[in-house]
Amino acid sequence: MEWETVIGLEIHAQLATRSKIFSAASTAYGAEPNTQACAIDLGMPGMLPVLNAEAVRMAVKFGLATNSAITRRSVFARKNYFYPDLPKGYQISQFELPIVGEGSIEIELKDGTRKHVGVTRAHLEEDAGKSLHEDFHGMSGIDLNRAGTPLIEIVSEPDMRSAAEAIAYMKKIHTLVRYLEICDGNMQEGSFRCDANVSIRPMGASEFGTRTELKNINSFRFVERAINYEVERQIDVLESGGTVTQETRLYDTNKNETRPMRSKEEANDYRYFPDPDLLPVELDEDYIAAIADTLPELPDAKSTRFQQEYGLSAYDAGVLTASRELADFYEATVTAAKGAAKPAANWVMGELAGVLNKQGMDIGASQVNPEQLGGLVLRIEDNTISGKIAKEVFEAMWSEQQDADAIIEARGLRQITDTGAIESLIDEVIEAHPKQAEQYRGGAGKLLGFFVGQVMKRSQGKANPGMVNKVLREKLGGS
Amino acid sequence: MHKASVAELSAALKARKFSSEELVRAHLARIHAQDSELNSFITITETEALAAASQADRLIAAGEAGPLTGIPLAHKDIFCTRGVRTSCGSKMLDNFVPPYDATVVEKIANAGMVVLGKTNMDEFAMGSSNENSYYGAARNPWDTSRVPGGSSGGSAAAVAARMTPLATCTDTGGSIRQPASLCGITGLKPTYGRVSRYGMVAFASSLDQGGIMGRSAEDTAWLLSAMAGFDPKDSTSVDRPVDDYVGGLNQSIEGLTIGLPREHFGEGLDPEVGAVVEAAIRQYEKLGAKVKEIDLPNSPLSVPAYYVVAPAECSSNLSRFDGVRYGYRAKHTKNLQDLYTRSRGEAFGEEVQRRIMIGTYALSTGYYDAYYLKAQKIRRLISNDFRQAFSEVDVIMGPTSPTTAFPLGERTDDPITMYLSDIYTIGVNLAGLTGMSIPAGFAGGLPVGLQIIGNYFEEARILSVAHRYQQVTDWHTQAPPDAGSQA
Numbered sequence: 029m030e031w032e033t034v035i036g037l038e039i040h041a042q043l044a045t046r047s048k049i050f051s052a053a054s055t056a057y058g059a060e061p062n063t064q065a066c067a068i069d070l071g072m073p074g075m076l077p078v079l080n081a082e083a084v085r086m087a088v089k090f091g092l093a094t095n096s097a098i099t100r101r102s103v104f105a106r107k108n109y110f111y112p113d114l115p116k117g118y119q120i121s122q123f124e125l126p127i128v129g130e131g132s133i134e135i136e137l138k139d140g141t142r143k144h145v146g147v148t149r150a151h152l153e154e155d156a157g158k159s160l161h162e163d164f165h166g167m168s169g170i171d172l173n174r175a176g177t178p179l180i181e182i183v184s185e186p187d188m189r190s191a192a193e194a195i196a197y198m199k200k201i202h203t204l205v206r207y208l209e210i211c212d213g214n215m216q217e218g219s220f221r222c223d224a225n226v227s228i229r230p231m232g233a234s235e236f237g238t239r240t241e242l243k244n245i246n247s248f249r250f251v252e253r254a255i256n257y258e259v260e261r262q263i264d265v266l267e268s269g270g271t272v273t274q275e276t277r278l279y280d281t282n283k284n285e286t287r288p289m290r291s292k293e294e295a296n297d298y299r300y301f302p303d304p305d306l307l308p309v310e311l312d313e314d315y316i317a318a319i320a321d322t323l324p325e326l327p328d329a330k331s332t333r334f335q336q337e338y339g340l341s342a343y344d345a346g347v348l349t350a351s352r353e354l355a356d357f358y359e360a361t362v363t364a365a366k367g368a369a370k371p372a373a374n375w376v377m378g379e380l381a382g383v384l385n386k387q388g389m390d391i392g393a394s395q396v397n398p399e400q401l402g403g404l405v406l407r408i409e410d411n412t413i414s415g416k417i418a419k420e421v422f423e424a425m426w427s428e429q430q431d432a433d434a435i436i437e438a439r440g441l442r443q444i445t446d447t448g449a450i451e452s453l454i455d456e457v458i459e460a461h462p463k464q465a466e467q468y469r470g471g472a473g474k475l476l477g478f479f480v481g482q483v484m485k486r487s488q489g490k491a492n493p494g495m496v497n498k499v500l501r502e503k504l505g506g507s
Numbered sequence: 508m509h510k511a512s513v514a515e516l517s518a519a520l521k522a523r524k525f526s527s528e529e530l531v532r533a534h535l536a537r538i539h540a541q542d543s544e545l546n547s548f549i550t551i552t553e554t555e556a557l558a559a560a561s562q563a564d565r566l567i568a569a570g571e572a573g574p575l576t577g578i579p580l581a582h583k584d585i586f587c588t589r590g591v592r593t594s595c596g597s598k599m600l601d602n603f604v605p606p607y608d609a610t611v612v613e614k615i616a617n618a619g620m621v622v623l624g625k626t627n628m629d630e631f632a633m634g635s636s637n638e639n640s641y642y643g644a645a646r647n648p649w650d651t652s653r654v655p656g657g658s659s660g661g662s663a664a665a666v667a668a669r670m671t672p673l674a675t676c677t678d679t680g681g682s683i684r685q686p687a688s689l690c691g692i693t694g695l696k697p698t699y700g701r702v703s704r705y706g707m708v709a710f711a712s713s714l715d716q717g718g719i720m721g722r723s724a725e726d727t728a729w730l731l732s733a734m735a736g737f738d739p740k741d742s743t744s745v746d747r748p749v750d751d752y753v754g755g756l757n758q759s760i761e762g763l764t765i766g767l768p769r770e771h772f773g774e775g776l777d778p779e780v781g782a783v784v785e786a787a788i789r790q791y792e793k794l795g796a797k798v799k800e801i802d803l804p805n806s807p808l809s810v811p812a813y814y815v816v817a818p819a820e821c822s823s824n825l826s827r828f829d830g831v832r833y834g835y836r837a838k839h840t841k842n843l844q845d846l847y848t849r850s851r852g853e854a855f856g857e858e859v860q861r862r863i864m865i866g867t868y869a870l871s872t873g874y875y876d877a878y879y880l881k882a883q884k885i886r887r888l889i890s891n892d893f894r895q896a897f898s899e900v901d902v903i904m905g906p907t908s909p910t911t912a913f914p915l916g917e918r919t920d921d922p923i924t925m926y927l928s929d930i931y932t933i934g935v936n937l938a939g940l941t942g943m944s945i946p947a948g949f950a951g952g953l954p955v956g957l958q959i960i961g962n963y964f965e966e967a968r969i970l971s972v973a974h975r976y977q978q979v980t981d982w983h984t985q986a987p988p989d990a991g992s993q994a
Contacts, residue, residue, distance in 0.1 A: 067607055071827040073600065074587045074609060074706040076741050106823050108870070110847055117826020170831070299870035301879060304713035304820055306742050 030231040033259050035194045036186035039201055040179050041211040042219040043086045049154050049178035050077030057217050061171035069176040071115030076305050083178040086210035087127045087152050088319045094147050096131025104306045108299040113157035113170050123300040126151030135196040145197045146185030153179050191255040195248050203327050207352045221246045226258045238272040242279050254279035258286050338369035353391045357398050364402020371405045379422050395426050404432040417441050417489055444491045454503050457482045468504050508533045509669040513726040520577045527563040527577030531556050531621050534579050538670045541990035547645045547664035549584045551624040559621040576619030580673040583662050584625035586612050587706040595708045596628040596640040599828045599835045599854035609706025610738045611717050618733040623671050627661025630856045632710040634658050635928045639858045648987040653912040656686030663690040666720045673721045673730050679714045680813050681932025684944035688907035688956025691946045694720045695727045698964045699939035700745035703738030709824040711817035714936040723983050724973035728752035755967040756974040766801040766900030771931050777910045779950035784906045787947035787957045801896045805888040809934040815869045815882035822866030890938040897962045907944040907956035941966050945973045946982035
C-alpha cells in the first residue's frame, strides 16, 4: 500500500530578551548552575511573576511577520505538573487565548515548488530548568538558570507531507525569527528546538492516522532522520497488522531510532487554568501598529527584490537571503563592487561560503569584510587581475585581512595586458618549443591549450588569458 | 501603655514620655505573661524587636520619626520576613527562613515600626478556627477554651489580649473579619489589589488580600496608610492613589444609606448575634444613617463557589512545596515519586490535603467546566449582586459570622459547619470588595462583630463609618481579662 505522511511541528524558540519572562534574572547562556535564578525563578513562597514587556513585543513581531491574527486580549495559564526542574510545580504558558492566532508561512522545496503551511497559533511561555543526571553520585542535580527563560511555541497545522517539507518549514521559521531578531536560533544551546507530530495514512485517505509525538529534537538533520525513522516504523507496524499507539517518543541520536517515553494513558492531566497572578495581556491598535513599523524587510520580500534589483536567479536569491547577516553582507559587497551584482553573488556563495563552511563559521565571523570582497570583485571586473589570480588574492585577504589592492600591489599580481609584453612572452615560449609549434602548424589545434598554459606559467598567471589566446593564434598561424 | 491608641502612642513617643524600647518591652512582657496560654505567636523576635526599637528611638531623638516610628506590631506568619522563619503555620515551612521581605513587611519597616514576632495561623491560611496550625491552636482571650477564629487567629488573639496594638493578617474568605469578630477587635480587609501580595505566601491568589487588625478603626487607618499602594512586583496590585485614611475618619455619616442584605439575617444566624447586630444598626440610624433592605440573591452560592475556586488555586499554588528546593523533605525516600508523596503527605495537614485534593479534582479534564468554570461564573453573578446593591446603598452591614467563638474541637470533624462560619464574609472576597469587622457587643459573654462592606477602594469610607460608631460606643475598648491571671 502507498502511504502518506502527515507532519505537524511545534517549534520552541527562545526569545532574545535580556531578562526572563517573569523576573529580572539574566537569560545569558552558559553561566555556573543556579547563578542566574532569582527567588521568582526558584518558585520561592510568596514570589509573583511580572510580565516582561519585551517578550510580548517579540511575540507580536512574530505574529505580524507571519500574517497571523494578533490576539487583542490573551491570557496566561498554568500548566500543572510535578518535575524537579519545574520549580513552581506549574509552567506559566498560554492555553485558550494565545497571543498569536492563525497565520501561514510559505515554504519552497528543492524542486522549486511552493507550499503554504498553516500556523495554528504561537504562544508565550516560560522554559523549565535542567536536570543534570551525571556527577551527583546517583542523585540528580538541578540547574535553574534556564527556568523562566521566555519561549514562543509555534504550533503548525498538520500540513507537511514529508520530512523534507518539515525541514523546509523549520528552516523558514528559523530564518524568520533571526530576521526579526527575536531569537538567536542557536540550536546547540537549545534556543531553537522542535517537537514533531507524525502520522501516516493510506494515500488519498481523508482521516488522519494515529500520531506519535517526537520530543525535543535540536537539529535540522535529526528532525529529518527522526521523522523518516518514525514513518518507516509506523509503516512496519501497520503493514504487519498492528496499530500505532498514541504516545510521546524520544529520538535517540546515537542509535537513530525513536523510543516510547510515555503513552496517552500515562500522560499528565495538566489542569490548565488562567494564572490568577497575571492580568490578561491587552494590546491596542496603536501598540500593534508601532511594532509593525519596526518590522525589517522579510526574507521573501528580500529574495524577490534581489531577483529584480540584482538579476539573480531565484535559487541564488534564496541562498543569499537565508539570513539577514548574509543578505546585508551581500548587499554591501555589491555596493563596494560598484554594482557588479552577479560576480559578487558568485564570490559570496562560492569562495567565501566555502571557507566559512570549512572553518565552521557563520557570516558574522568572516575575516573578510564586504568592502574588501567588493574591492576584489571590482579588480576582476576592471581586468586588473584574472579570476584565477583573484582566488590567490582572496586567500591572502582572508589570512592577512588586507584590501585587494594592497595585496595585488605587494605581490605584483597585476594582470599583464600590455600587448608588447605578452608578445615577447609568446615569442619566448614558441622559441622554447619548436617541435610543438611545428605540430600545431601541421594541424594539431588542440596544442593551443599547451601554449596558453606555458605562457601563463611563464607570466606567473598574470597574463590576460584572452589576450594570450588571441596573440598566440596570430603568432602560430597555421590551423 | 498597652491600652493607648496608636495616635496616643505616637504622640507620647514624640513627646519622649516613654521610649520605643520601653513600649516594646512592655508588650514583650505581656506576650511572655500570656502567650504560653494563648499561643498566638509562632515566633517572638525579641532581639530584633529591641534593636529596631532603639533604632526608632534614635530616629525620634533626631526628629526624623514618622507617625508610626517606634510603634510595635506583629506580622501574621504568612508574610515573608528576611532572616526570620516564615512557617505559614505548616510543618512544610517549619525550617524556612526567607532571604527576602514581603512588600508589606518592607513598607512597615520603612515606616519605622517594630516587629514583635510572627503570629499563629491556620496552616497556609486554610481554616476558620486556627486549629489547623502545625504549632497548635491559638486561644480566644475571652474564653481560652474557645477558638479565636481563623485563619488569622494568632493576630486576632494577640491584638485582643493587648500583646500588640496592631497586627498584619490576611483574608481569603474571611480570615481577617471572622477572627476579628470572634475576638472583639477591629479588622479590615482591603479591596483586592490595594495591598501588595508580594512575599505573602499564596493560598488562593485571586482572593488573598493582606490587611490589618487593631483595636479601633482609627488605629487600623494608621497602619493601612503604611501598607497600601501599588507595587510593581505584584501584577494584581492596582495603580491608583492611596486615600488619606486617617484624615478621612471624620467624614460625616449624615444621610449615609446602609444596605442590609436579607440573606445575611436569615436561617443559620444565632439570634443573640442577630440582636447585637440589629442594635448596632439602630445606633447608626440614631447617628443619621438611613437603612435599606437589599438582596444579594446569589449569596447562598458563595460558599460552594468559594470552595471550588480557592482549593483550585491552592492546589496549584502549593505545588511548589515539593521537598526539592526548600522546606520539609521526607527522609530515606526511594525515588522521585516517593520524595514527592511522602514529603507532601508528611508535612501538609489534613485540611490542606483535603483542599489540594478538592482543587485538583475541580481542575481535572472533564470536571473543569462543571466545577471551576461554573464557580467562576457564579463569582461574576455575586460581583454583579454587589454592584447592583452599591448602586442603591453606600455601605452594606450585617453580622460578620453567624455565631460567636465556638469551643475548640467542636467543628474539627465537621468541615462543612466550619466552612459556614465564613458564610457572610466570603462573598466580599469573591467580588474583591473591602470589608471590616468591628466589635458591636457581646452575646453570652463573647464578642460579636458587625461587618461593614464597602465598594471598591472605599476603605476610607468604611473606616470613617466604623470610626463614627466607635466614637459613641465603647465595645472596642473592652478588653478580655489578662490570660494567665485566671489560673
